[in-house]
Amino acid sequence: MFKQGLFITAELHIKPDVDLDNAISAIHQFCDEMNNEPGCSFALALQDQKEPRKIIFWERYEDHAAFEQHFQADHTQRFIAAGLTDLVQAFESKLLIKEL
Secondary structure, eight states, X not given: OOBSSEEEEEEEXXXXXXXXXXXXXXXXXXXXXXXXXXXXXXEXXXXXXXXXXXXXXXEEESSHHHHHHHHHXXXXXXXXXXXXXXXXXXXXXXXXXXXX
């Protein structure tokens, strides 16, 4: 089901002055666009149930080059430029086992 690659977990916080519904709509669109990137196997956005402005992204890329290309994509640059969120923390990880 899963194979090795580069797994990204990123915590973002929707800024207090940003309308929550508009931000969530933009995040949905951003995930849809990420899921169409070459080298991106999946991108999921999760919303914290207690803190609705806390968003966790789970992403998998074939390799680090695909992840770097993600930041060059027009949709990524638009999302960053929109200034809806702050990046709290991000982790690059790999599977502990060879494959699932």
